[in-house]
Amino acid sequence: MNNIKSIFSIKDLENLTGTKAHTIRIWEKRYNLLEPERTDTNIRYYSLANLQKLLNITYLKENGYKISKIAALENSEIPTLVSDVALKDKTNNHTLSTLKLAMVNFDQRLFYETYETLKNEKSFSDIFYEEFIPLLTEIGMLWQTDTITPAHEHFATTLIRQKILINTEAIQAKNQSRSKTVFVLYLPDNEVHELGLMMLNYEIIAHGHQSIYLGQSVPIAGLKDILNYYDDITFVSYFTVKPEKDHIHDYIKTFTETLLIKKEVRFWLLGRMLCELDFDKLSKQITPFDSLKNLVKKL
Known part of the structure; x- marks a missing residue:
């Protein structure tokens, strides 16, 4: 099934571009900048091409271009x-x-040229936390308003994933482990939100430190x-959507009984599903973190 979103309401355009619906309508009427279509019930909607064009127009306007000058340009x-x-x-x-x-x-x-410019100014860690994290947050907000399509989200996250892998490989070639602790990074069953774990692998x-990355x-x-x-092992995992609320306590219990059988074995956890846990009842070998940055400070 093709679940790529290709039809947008004027509210979608407002959410994504920050341009008020009233302004969008004025631009349509005065400059013919967008060409909305109508449903059988006369409700106006916009194509993906309209969305792309409006985001570009908004950006140019914010950078000093007059709307009249933008309107005079060819679409291409x-x-x-x-x-x-x-x-x-x-x-x-x-x-x-x-x-x-x-x-x-x-x-x-x-994307690539923007990234190359950032590389001349910042470390990869700074690029990730200061540039990629805000982008991922923005993507999450746009998902909540059903504004962007799965294709957009996958496009952005795949490019970020590539940069994490490239930088991880580069640092693996230079850095030798000087720690006895082995970090084992993994995601639980059916958990596929991997970018945070991949970045943590880079940081470790x-x-x-020595990192064994097992993935999804x-x-x-x-x-x-x-x-x-x-002997000295720290398991690390992200609980973003799994285990679910009704199963997370059983998961922790099984993990504790199966793997935390020696005091030299620990379990570090991140992710929004941690809000379902009572930290006071966890084993002392389990440590929750509220952010990737705070976990990195512990390394």
Whole structure:
């Protein structure tokens, strides 16, 4: 089934671009900038092309271009001008807008060139926390309002995933583990939200520790063999949507009984599902963290 969203309400456009619906209607009437269609019941809707165009128009307007000048451009000229302006934009808040534009326009060139510019100014950790995290937060907000499509979200997260992998491989080639503790990173059954865990893998290696990255959807039984190879182990996992509320206590109980059988074995946890746990009742070998940054401080 094709679940790519291709029809947007004027409220969707307002949520994504920050341009008020009233202003959008004025631009339509006065400059013919957008061409909405109507349903059989006369409700106005907008195509993905309309959404992309409006986000580009808003960005150009915020960068000093008059709406009359933008309206005089050919449709094909607008994305090109946006890319050129974005790459020269040095204001403090330009990066989020640029990355969001890259996402909505499926513009890999703009994403890569923006990233290369950031590399000259910041470490990869700073890029992730200061630029990628706000983008991912924005994506989450747009999902809540049903504004963006699965294609947009996958496009952005795949590009971020690539950068994490490239930087992890580079640092693995340079850094030698100087720690006896082995960190085992995994996600529980049916949990697929992996970006945070991937970044944590990068941070652990960058801090000189040994990391064993197992990835998505690993059952507890699949972790037990690790105990035969190492003595000092810290398991680390993200509980974003799994285990679910009704199962999370049983999961922790099973994990504790199966894996926390030696005091040198620990379990570090992150993720929004932790709100379902009573931390006072957890084993002393289990440590919850409210953010990736706070966990990294513990390394």
